[in-house]
Amino acid sequence: MNPEILKLQEKAVNSLISMWKSKDIITFKSPTGSGKTIMICDFMEKIISEDNDAIFLVSSLSKSELAEQNHESFLNKSITSPIIKPFLIKSETPEERGLKIPFQFNIYSLPIALFKEKSKLFQGIFTNFLKEMIKKGKKLYLIKDEAHIETKHIDNISNFFDKILNVSATPKTTKMHIDVEITEQEALSVNLIKSKKIMGTGELDELDDALEQFIKVKKEYNKILNINPCLLIQISNEEKGLQELGLILKKIENKKEKLKWMYMASDIRDYDTNDIAIKISNKNKKRKWKEYAKSNESLVDIIISKMVITEGWDIPRACMLFQIRDTESKTLTEQMIGRVRRNPILNKWNSPYIPNEARELAMTAWIWGDINDYNRGFTRVKNNSNIIVKTTELLGMKQVYENANFNPKQYLINEFKIIENNDNIFDLAKKWKTLTIDEYNTYWEYVENINDWVNFTYAIDKIKTENHRLVEEYDKTMTIATEEKFSIESYFENTNINLEIDNWIWKIVESNSNEYHFDSNAEKKFARFLRDLRLNTWGKNFYPNSKIKFQYIDDTLKASYPDFILKDFSNTVHIFEVKSINESNHFNFNSEEYKRKIQALRRAYKYCSKITKQNFYIPVLIGSNWRIYTFIDGIEDEKNLDELKKIITT
Template sequence: MKSLKRYQEKAVEKLLSRSKELLDEKKEKATIVFQSPTGSGKTFMLSKYIEDLIKEYPDKEICFLWISIGAGKLHKQSYYSLKNNFYGFPSVYLLEDEFHGGRSHIERNEVVIVNWDKINTKDKAGDWSNALMRDSERYNFRDVLYNTRRLGTLIVMIIDESHQNAGSQRAKELRDEIIKAHLTIEMSATPELSDFDERVIVNAQDVIDEGMIKKEIIVNDGLDRYTSDEISSVELLLKTAYSKRFELAKMYQTDEIEVNPLCLVQIPNGEVAKEKQEQIENFLAKNRITQENGKLAIWLSEEKINLEMLNDNENKVEFLIFKQAIATGWDCPRAQILVKFRDKGSETLEIQTVGRILRMPEGEHYPNDELNRAYMYIDTHEFNVKKEEYNPNIIKTLSSKRKDIYGELKLKSYYLNRVDYGDITSEVWGDLERVFCEYFNLEIGEYEFFDENKKIVSQKISLEKSTLQNSFMLDKHLDTSEFDKLYTKHITSQKKVSIGYSQEDLDDLFTYMINTNLNGYAPKRSFWSMLSAIRRWFAHYLGINAMKTPNGHIVQRDILLSNYEIFARLLNQTTLIYKDTKKKEIETKVQELEEWKEAWEIPHQKAFNPQTYQKYDYKLSLYEPCYLSIDSQIEQDFIEYLESNKDKIVWWWQNGSEHMAQNFGIKYNTKSTFQPDFIVKFTNGKIGIFDTKAVGYQEEDNKSKAEALQKYIKDENTKGRNLFGGLVIKEGEYFRINQKDSYKSFKESFEDWEYFNLKEQK
């Protein structure tokens, strides 16, 4: 049974919490925007949300409408996905199959999948076009909705890919006058709704870090292999994409991964579409990829071929030709290559189309990083894409190759996928329970004695809500002649005004209370774990349940705020104690996720992001062309110094700054990967490993890295390697290097820093 990823758990919890609040408030037209990146598993998250919401309302009548795009039978895809996720409960029905006149209302806990096109159209006279909506002697869908509401059943409407189908005037009529849902969830990677009550956002980087989305997309990789005057642009893109798909398929086979990579080919709209399709099909036929042998699929409005089980990882289809229809709501994680022949569209559509190749086939990254990338081939020299839409380094259009002078290094390299996000996890519950219970003199695990526990707790705090006031300065005059000196003064005022807190203010103050007592943990990632632990303690020990007690979440909040100093201290103590718990979590994860390469080599070819990398004319760079991302002056100066010693150096290579397995890494501390800045091959056969640093900056971290590097060099040299290196600084006009086993900063012991003089190298 598939389980939720950590970011998915948090998203479902947020959706559930906000839904409960809005439903309990009985707010009219309550709406939550759920913004989650393509490939994050929105349908799976919403299926778990539906299950959990049903559990939260065991005594209430509730049902669900799932509004889905009809084009390409995508509503049926939603139907089958939900049925698979639910394992029999709750029941899922297609509107057109189940509600064709015989049923008067939607039953409790039922999920009804609605094809948007079937309920959204009217004829010229203004009458509903589809029989499901038209007046007749039997029940139409409008009657079903009316009867469902009249019976007191709560309707929760989920609009899938809401940016496509929820903004028109007809859509508003359906939503506000006919469906009249008690709660609407607008779900999209790029929502456009502006009128909503709550927003739940899934961070794209969280999705990448958990292996759901590919690490990067490379544009026009290897396109220079087939360029000639005789080859057309169409054939060039297809030939390169065909070769790339073949290479990837071989890699999957070698690693015994049962995935057949799929190449998507997008043709333009308009009159050129048919001609382009014929060109593509002719090329593929020459390479024995046809509709007849099942290796070519077509997904056009007028033609749909070989689409059955297309999303199965072992499906035999290798190429799929499509237009726009596939750009929304489509799910095929084995899609890894996109060939794009189309006119420029909107920036949003560009993101969505590229998003079709973002998903990982099995929801995890592979040891071979080639399989963790997607590839796009496009017939233009430029295109627009929103900056940092998914990953700030994801679109890479520059490419370099290793020079032939390179010889094998066979270095031992270390890579550890990120295990510490600087956050508090659900494991904090045990620490919070212990801290709270010890302070209030409660027995841990005594969950059933609510009244007795309340009496004990009341001896130290008030369980009644107190009136909180906010104090603002009033009528304070600042002399503008002293404006430039205001930063040196503490501005206060004898005149103040007290203002009561609004519910929004109280929520903000509650959030502030938690976030300011996290002791360095990331608020964005940690808040919900802390809130969940707080709510759990109140429910277990005081019987105040955030979901089941009337306004329970507000009661809990007000008790904490009414006793601010006490609970702030307890939260602070909890997060301090949690550090030991966190350490154990990390140690366990490190053992599971660390990866060693015994014979690492500098990649033969690498792609670079033109937004962060710049081309340089350096002759000794191992990569040609030379693209670099230079972050500091000392790094620039060090490269210039290497270039000035051509008689001593064969080549130098700048290590990648991205946290990836293809870069060279050394393990340091218990949970970190150190990626030194440079590897240099000298004419005397030595290999140098150097990391440039500014004097006196982050010395504690420098010590860990420097000592790990020296230990690495010593260990490898016992195996016959010829390595040297260390941390490099620039003092005045001269470079200095520290090669000591025990590191001291330049300020602590300048004697430990030798002059780095390549002229004296033998």
């Protein structure tokens, strides 16, 4: 797994812990596919490690499936963390005669559908259990998974709980204040979720194009990823949906590739498929079909449904969505799109057998639908700019080692004394997950036996520090990578930080508006400065679909996607990465860490400017004033806005 993912998740968990100490109700927002269950697990583990009396109830949607999915994750966690003791509350009989809730566990998973008015669980068993726990001196905490869904029966007993954590990808902001958030931009930047590629509006006459695109992608998936991809088609409700289903199946059956499809209806009796391998009837039909369909080896190419797979079902191999369903529900649309944005090779990201082209393929989601980018704050933009930017990259570790005549195995012998350690095998293995792909592959070449593996594992942090020192000798490791242009199409998230711009490369697709939105006030202020120069050859380097990036070292290998790019009258390219050290409310903000990142960028941009012959700048907003670090031909300087204006316009 990408170590940056682990860092992002860890920061979110630490922020939740901090909030937990001062608030009784917390809301955590994180995109579908970002590992919410893993983070919930880590969060509970930390709380329990500090307080043996902590008891968690994790409520989830549906009668059993999502709760069982959560419970399985908690069980897996308990293998390496014995303090976690999970229990799944479930009914073994229709009459619930055998329903009992033991007291010796500390994490209880509850399917909301079991807690209904006429159930024995609702009528006393569960509340009596909570009362007994309180008598035993336990502290009861409620975690509401998929908290955007109303759960009145659980809400009615919220007075039993000392604290509540709401978790959702789509919380209702009118009812919940978001305390901790992993943004879409952050999830995208570490390859936690796929980038969206909007292909059409979801009209039925576009389905043939979608099927052709799927057939093309399927060939690439099979060849490069060894995964059979999946196209999700969401149809309308009632009679309209049945009419759409007939037309869709006809189009599918007409394809010579003999695509396999599955129809997942609200009623299990209406489930259907042309895959004879699963066309069976039994009492567990719904669960078995779902389990088969989500497997990377499943032969089902297309899954058609109404609302069956909007929540609680992980199917990372799904990479395309064709949404016919006419819905005005922002939540339904986001949840459905979330099904096709999971990273299908997340746990194999560091594998030496996964080529870069496979990673790029795996991180794209193709979407058809009249969704206006989720019916929420996203706006599509296009441009036809011919600005060319030279990007940079750093040499791989193997080449760095050869150039520096460095042998990590010999380094361990000469510089680092291995100390006996009682860590178990699971804790040792976790250290390898903190490595980049390049580090992982390079180290593995020096591991010849179990002793090598143990020694490397104990000393990984020490070796990484030495690696970064070697790689940060940019005069020896930095090279020009490719020449790139702005992506033809991208999108930005609507915020309350906006600015009218009529003189740059971007045009909004769906309207004639010139109102563009930014991630921070610092970006907006600097965009106003660039706009007022009255040049037309500049633009924001919107992250989605962008290939304009520059590799550098900051604790680990990272990529800088600069905020703005401008070409002046003399065809010099100017590249800007805007920063602000003013106080931020964002949970990820750490002023000292932020300053360290600026220093790391300064070291990298200095050499970038030397080898690319492009001008680099880091404008830093401090209070209401700008401190602008300039990097021209490998020389660093500091300027103010007036001096910067002269550099660009003369």
